[in-house]
Amino acid sequence: MSQSDQILARLMALHPKVIDLSLDRMHRILAALGHPERAIPPVIHIAGTNGKGSTQAMIRAGLQAGGARVHAYTSPHLAHFHERIRLAGDLIGEDTLAATLEECEAANDGQPITFFEITTAAAFLAFSRVPADYTLLEVGLGGRLDATNVVDAPRLTVITPVSIDHTQYLGDTLPLIAGEKAGIIKPRVPVIVGPQEDEALRVIETRAQGLTAPIVAYGQHWMIQPDRDGMVFQDDHGLWDLPLPNLIGPHQIQNAGTALAALRALGATEAQARAAVTQAEWPARMQRLRRGPLVDLAGRAELWLDGGHNPAGGEALAATLSALPPRPTHLICGMLNTKDIAGYLRPLAAHAASLTAIDIPGEENTLPAAETARIAGLVGIPTGTAPDASQAIRKITANDPEARILICGSLYLAGRILRENG
Numbered sequence: 001m002s003q004s005d006q007i008l009a010r011l012m013a014l015h016p017k018v019i020d021l022s023l024d025r026m027h028r029i030l031a032a033l034g035h036p037e038r039a040i041p042p043v044i045h046i047a048g049t050n051g052k053g054s055t056q057a058m059i060r061a062g063l064q065a066g067g068a069r070v071h072a073y074t075s076p077h078l079a080h081f082h083e084r085i086r087l088a089g090d091l092i093g094e095d096t097l098a099a100t101l102e103e104c105e106a107a108n109d110g111q112p113i114t115f116f117e118i119t120t121a122a123a124f125l126a127f128s129r130v131p132a133d134y135t136l137l138e139v140g141l142g143g144r145l146d147a148t149n150v151v152d153a154p155r156l157t158v159i160t161p162v163s164i165d166h167t168q169y170l171g172d173t174l175p176l177i178a179g180e181k182a183g184i185i186k187p188r189v190p191v192i193v194g195p196q197e198d199e200a201l202r203v204i205e206t207r208a209q210g211l212t213a214p215i216v217a218y219g220q221h222w223m224i225q226p227d228r229d230g231m232v233f234q235d236d237h238g239l240w241d242l243p244l245p246n247l248i249g250p251h252q253i254q255n256a257g258t259a260l261a262a263l264r265a266l267g268a269t270e271a272q273a274r275a276a277v278t279q280a281e282w283p284a285r286m287q288r289l290r291r292g293p294l295v296d297l298a299g300r301a302e303l304w305l306d307g308g309h310n311p312a313g314g315e316a317l318a319a320t321l322s323a324l325p326p327r328p329t330h331l332i333c334g335m336l337n338t339k340d341i342a343g344y345l346r347p348l349a350a351h352a353a354s355l356t357a358i359d360i361p362g363e364e365n366t367l368p369a370a371e372t373a374r375i376a377g378l379v380g381i382p383t384g385t386a387p388d389a390s391q392a393i394r395k396i397t398a399n400d401p402e403a404r405i406l407i408c409g410s411l412y413l414a415g416r417i418l419r420e421n422g
């Protein structure tokens with residue numbers, strides 16, 4: 001176990017007995033650290049239910065293509081915690097991470113604080129010490145009371161599509177959830193708005209108008225659509241004729257549009273726009289695995305990985321599968337017990353030849369494989385269970401050696417698979 005892993009394990013123990021979404025603990029630790037959040041490069045703050053990570057990855061690729069040095073903060077990580085913090089383009093080094101975490105641990109002085117809060121404080125501290133041109137800040141949960149929402153005057157805010165998720169914290173209706181996401185909007189700071197349901201858009205627009213924040217919304221101020229073998233982005237400034245995103249799936253066209261609208265607001269060129277959609281890297285979003293022990297085990301079968309986990313993620317995944325060349329698709333699925341399992345699986349039923357349910361290894365909130373299988377059966381997918389992904393792959397390829405195998409249902413599962421596959 002690395003030094004940073006040991007510190008992270010200690011920080012887990014500081015978790016409050018009861019989770020109350022509040023910024024009080026963040027303000028306390030940031031004050032103890034000398035307010036590093038006030039000393040970081042201009043912030044692009046990104047909230048939303050789906051597409052935050054992909055959109056951030058495209059904005060980062062576009063900015064870096066223009067020569068900018070870009071910090072980036074994202075969560076959760078997949079294989080290693082270091083993935084959450086990029087300093088001027090590079091993943092944070094082990095020595096820097098360990099030293100920064102220890103500094104935050106000392107400043108916190110044993111007081112209750114969530115893991116996300118204290119590690120977000122560590123990210124701010126690291127960002128404040130390395131020169132860069134921009135800081136891309138991805139919200140962890142919601143927006144209004146998220147630990148990242150302590151920056152008073154970002155350069156830009158971005159809201160990707162809002163849908164139902166995390167109802168135990170954010171509310172159980174779309175307007176309530178949209179209200180939480182819209183909490184990142186700041187006075188007079190432009191807000192880029194991705195495609196939204198009408199009732200979510202109304203909430204976002206009302207919040208923006210109340211804060212005199214210029215709104216740049218899909219369908220009103222910018223559009224994007226497929227065109228021949230590429231796509232066309234259009235706004236009040238003109239038109240960009242671009243290739244399709246290198247991130248796979250029809251939903252990535254809309255994510256690209258949101259990223260391009262943000263880049264346009266930052267003064268990007270068409271060359272940067274092209275780099276944004278062709279050079280973005282974002283693992284476990286319909287990612288084809290091409291090497292590693294699990295790929296070897298799959299033999300002639302295709303092996304894919306996706307971390308989507310809510311109904312909108314299931315719909316996006318179904319649309320992606322329908323756009324791929326026809327091939328029997330077998331799902332290996334593990335999910336958390338906090339998710340809408342049927343809502344996620346229902347869109348996939350038309351595309352799945354079978355589903356093999358597994359537990360998420362090492363995750364206390366995993367839904368038992370038998371329960372995942374039961375719900376998959378209710379939505380019409382032929383189901384079974386397996387002890388783990390390796391045995392599920394063996395089971396599928398024994399019956400269909402040239403299958404398309406998609407491991408899906410959770411970012412936590414995706415992270416375990418990436419570690420297992422080396």
